[in-house]
Amino acid sequence: MAAAIHFYFDFASPYGYFASTRIDELAAKYGRDVEWHPILLGVVFKTTGGMPLPMIPMKGEYSVRDFERSARFHGIAYKLPQAFPLPTQSAARAMLWVKDKYGDERAIEFAKAVFKAYFVDDVNIGDPVHIAKIASGMGLDSSRMAEGINSAQVKDQLRAEMDLAMARGVFGSPYVIVDNEGFWGFDRFDQVDAMLKNGKI
Template identity: 30%
Template sequence: MAKTVDYYVFLASPWAYLGSQRFADIAKRHGASIRIIPMAAAEVFPVSGGLPLAKRAPQRQAYRIVELKRWREFLGVPLNLQPSFFPMNEALAARLVIAAREAGQDAVGLAHTMMRAVWAEDRNIADPEILEQIITETGLDPAKLFGAAESDAVQAEYTRGTQQAIDANVFGAPSYVIDGEIFWGQDRLDFVDRALAKS
């Protein structure tokens, strides 16, 4: 029986971006479904010991750049190490992804396009006009998604998804949860592949 992967993301995460297309390809190969769950870092970090980038020790910040360079070169994925609009408020973008998910549309593809916009195209996904452009580029209807994103129901889903992440012991992004087992980080995708192969 095909499995469902709960895919927890921060849309502004470079690590989620580096893994997003590979993860989608792995899931497709195994016939697995993906339930994308955007979560709010400001809620997840305080209860899990995480820190926003600016509050991390200089050594950790420096090593993050080293690792991003390594993965960018290894994967051959375009990635700007210091995008102009990072960090940003990703709440609206997250609600738009949730709106697409709830409408049965390609929310995973939309999320990937948003991540690529930040990390490869130097675009600001906190800007509603940029988000409208991105949605149009993916072939979805901006008016419908923006309308849904402002609804109480979608806001409640964003809050619920964040709490679901906390309850599942998710502490960072990307996290892939299969049958209750957490795989944290795009560098764990080989293990995700193996877990899905067992189904």
């Protein structure tokens, strides 16, 4: 089987959410696995000088409209959360904790549940209590999740993931890497498809 593709996303990124609903299916079409990597755009922005979309004059208002239209255009359930954007450290660390404890498959399932909670059911995923509930809802033992989220080990792991992501050129969400070729944005999935199909772009 060819190498896995890398999928980077921030849990508060609508385009990252849209991508999360399609990436596994797209990769499977070409016999590829997907490695899911939660990142923190706030950390990236320190290097790029970027800002959360809603804070940018003109582009901010436009983006809110574009989120909604793009979701409808692609047939993806979506509602702008009341708390938007919000810090995603806890959600990202929780995913790494689930991965360490239960493995990749359940971690991806957890990530999908977090995205759905935030962008469909308007759950405040900045709150570790709500994150633990999402885990419990999946049948995971979340009684020690809060402790895990705050452990030095998980914090270091996320920091290392961030360093690696940025060394690989990841500066936005979603960001997909196929055989060293990076693609930024859900609107590049047609090119990701072509790259997977032809082995080049």
